[in-house]
Amino acid sequence: MLSQPNSGLIPRQRRRRQLISLTPLIDVVFILLIFFMLASSFLDWRSISLGTPAQATAASSSMEGALLIRVLADGGLDLSGERLDEAGVQARLASAVGRKPDQRVLVQPAAxxxxxxxxxxLDLVTAAGIRDVSLIRDSRAGG
Incomplete structure (x- = not known):
C-alpha cells in the first residue's frame, strides 16, 4: 500500500516575522537627550559688552589721553601712529598700564x-590688563 506523502508529518506552519518595536529605541534617545542637556553648561559663553551710541557720545569727552590701535586691512596693527606686530602692541600696552592703571584704549578696525x-x-588688549576698551568706527569707511 502506498502511503500519502505528508501523512506522517506534522503540518509545517509559516513563521510570522516579529515586528521590531521602536519604543525602546525612542526611550534611549530621550535618555541620551536629557543626559546631554544636563551635562552641558550653557552659562560659560564669552561675550563682549559694547556700549550703546548714547553712552559712547557721553564718554567721548574722556577720549583725551587714550591710545588708538588701528587694525589695518592688510592685518597689521598701528599703535598711535607706529606700525607694530601683536607682541609689540601687547608689550606697549602692558607698560602703559604700569604707568597709568586706568589707561583707555580705542580699537579702530579699517574697512x-x-x-x-x-x-x-580686543582679546589682546584685555590680556595686557586694559579694562577700558572701546571699539570705534573708521570715519573714512563712510555710510
Whole structure:
C-alpha cells in the first residue's frame, strides 16, 4: 500500500516575522537627550559688552589721553601712529598700564577687516590688563 506523502508529518506552519518595536529605541534617545542637556553648561559663553551710541557720545569727552590701535586691512596693527606686530602692541600696552592703571584704549578696525580679527585684537588688549576698551568706527569707511 502506498502511503500519502505528508501523512506522517506534522503540518509545517509559516513563521510570522516579529515586528521590531521602536519604543525602546525612542526611550534611549530621550535618555541620551536629557543626559546631554544636563551635562552641558550653557552659562560659560564669552561675550563682549559694547556700549550703546548714547553712552559712547557721553564718554567721548574722556577720549583725551587714550591710545588708538588701528587694525589695518592688510592685518597689521598701528599703535598711535607706529606700525607694530601683536607682541609689540601687547608689550606697549602692558607698560602703559604700569604707568597709568586706568589707561583707555580705542580699537579702530579699517574697512574690510574681518570681525574675528577685531575680536582677536580686543582679546589682546584685555590680556595686557586694559579694562577700558572701546571699539570705534573708521570715519573714512563712510555710510
Amino acid at each position: 574690510g577687516v574681518r570681525m574675528q580679527r577685531a575680536v582677536a585684537i
